[in-house]
Amino acid sequence: MTEATPQPIPDSAATLHLSQLLKSPVIAGSGESIGRVDDLIVRLTGGDAYPAITGVVVGVGGRQVFVSADRIREFGADRIVLSVNKVDLRSFERRDGEVLLKADILGHRLIDVAAAELVRAYDVELDQTPEGWVLARLDTRRPAQFFGLIRSSGGHASRDWKAFEPLIGHSGSQTARGISVRLRGLKPAELADLLEDADKHERGEILDQVHGDPELEADVFEELDSDQSSRILNSMSDGEVAALLGRMRADDAADSILELRQSRRRRVLDLMPPGQRVKVITLMGFNPDSAGGLMNVDFVSCAPNSTVSQALSIVAAASALQPEALLKMHVVEGGQLVGVVSVIALLQADPGRAISEIMDADPVRIGPEADLTDIALLMADYNLYLLPVVDDEDRVLGVVTVDDVLEDIIPEDWRRREPAPRPVREPAPAGKTPTQHPNGAAQL
Template sequence: MFVARLNGLSVFDPLGDEVGRVRDVVVTLTGRAASHGPRVIGLAVEVPGRRRVFVPITRVTSIDTGQVITTGLVNLRRFQQRPGETLVVGELFDRQVTVAEEGQRVPAVIEDIAMDQERGGDWRLTKLFVRKGVPAARAGSGLRLRRRRGETMLVDAEAVEGLQEAGPAQAATALLEAYEDLKPQDLAEAIHDLSPKRRAEVADALDDETLADVLEELPDDDRLEILTHLPSDRAADILEVMQPDDATDLLADLPVATQEELLQLMEPDEAADIRRLLTYDEDTAGGLMTTEPVILGPEATIAEALALVRREELHPATASLVYVTRPPHETPTGRLLGSVHIQRLLREPPHQSVGSILDADIDPVPPDATLGEVTRSLATYNLVALPVTDPEGRLLGAVTVDDVLDHILPPDWREDDDDTLREVRDA
């Protein structure tokens, strides 16, 4: 069974209920048992809630090309890689090794690995599918991957040297091919499980848009680690692509001198929005808001509004409300006239103007409103977004419920799912 084909397969319990999907294979490369070939000790399985759990290989009763069957209960505690454990997809794919060929050692790169079950029931890595040569890593190559060159060969694991050592910087071509079906949120979960060195290598291989989406989903420590690893000019490009509020949160954790260096490298308009957000306290409406909500003039048609909120790059919460203002229509705008919910847009004739269906009952909040005040306003109006205005009534931005949740939940909520839910419930 080749690991690249195993990756993504559904995992079922004995009753036929789906538990999750295989996202990696966990092996041990060292020790006495590894002398007969690296031993498979379990699977990293993604379960609902974007959490990865460990399923011991001893609990697996069947693996075929379409599914994995397990027996017994699955421990839903989040998978934590232990010392001596190696992730096949995350760490061995793209590793540079040497293979024996006609009495010589030939450099090669691992693209896939096969695992076989022995008579005693143990699974071991037995063969490696490699591509001869050492390709040059290319930063920002993205998920649309180039056709790779070089002769491929299938070799026995015993004929390979360098499998146990991480060695020089790895590319991430095969890894990203294995994960190309993942959404940014799930890719962030996969990257979080990697070592710092491997995280940096994967970040180098992602295109700017994908890396920006991934950084918005990673824990603070991981995304700060990745951003500081990047060259300054690319870090500035990534910050430009990110949502302004997320970019501001990330910059706020950097030294002032580094903040200023990156802001100077950004486009002036993008930097101006972030400079403005940096002036607000983190737990206020100004610190929480995005400066890029959907804004139109009162004469715009409902058809125009629907075309704007239909844009793929918009977060659902941001697209839920259209804000109608006097010109200019970029924050800070002219006076806010009112808001229109997307549901109201869907119920009215497309040729009608948005100014004729305004909801003026949604009270905006000032930029210095506290997190508690913002939360109560969202709950009062049953909204997922809320306008933020200055004393003159000009729209400065909008706070969305996802940003509020990020600040209400404990800092490590992405990592400790069960404990996090318990803390929120007890609070």
């Protein structure tokens, strides 16, 4: 049995704003005033449907009580009318999975998934559907102010709710929702940028979400700036840090170890997987700004008499290595580097041909003590994306990739620069899929 496709909200549906409803009177079916609206409740199911209003939190005589949505006869901008004459006066208690629109959304920041940035919700729009009222859109435009007083800006800059990932700040709701599919869709660098912009509470919830996907968590930490990474690592236990660093690239893990307090380094190293620990300790022996400190110790290699087909099989099997380290196959004989061949050359060559026939027998290489300038100049002069690092006997110690060089060579003031705005892509309405525009852009 397949799940029904959510229906789009009709253009003609009635619309209300949360700001209109808050503090509006709640009227019993008999006409008697019971209290005032303190908040509205929805449940975030994680599916593709718009969240339905499940109830109202009503302020009654100094306490908050719950009124179920099925007991409401009329939603209006100036009042809510019930279909019953009495309400349960027991104090409202939030259940796991429930989200309060005023307490959790209004005035709080959410993740704008398309732009990969944190934005604040200044109002919430509700639409009436045949199934009831639903959370449909958010207004993220800051209201105009005049002498400190908020004034209406003449309309609402509303955007589809599905464009956002909320940061609820309530552990029960977060657990009930699970890991967000939309957060999984962001690139690690984008998640790292969000963490760097987030306040303490926002950062905690993003980290909790990312922590549910260990590989994604490792990728995100590789992208964090050193100050932010250090703060987060120092808030984690030794075991948590060791597990995280065990999944990271060895060069990034070595940098992170050095960001820990001296008293913690040995404890964390002892808890790391043995293979990763050896790699990290090796890298820690080099100056962090040298080729030895920048290099990744994982790379692919084969013998000169290997065939093209065998070399490509080695590349295909190296799924755990970063893609940048797979750009070239290193040809090793007797432990020494005797040549390199690009993966592109392998793909274009006869599968049965010997590697020795197509390799560059005098590859550009560099020693572990070389500094960042030497590395950058060599890469620029020879148009390299990857540079092998060798010892005095020409044994390969690791490889430096262009992304590591760029990360270290970019000036600090560039990093603080506001990035160019990304085009915002709204989710496709239900029943429609994006089509490709002749210029390459997607359109509906």
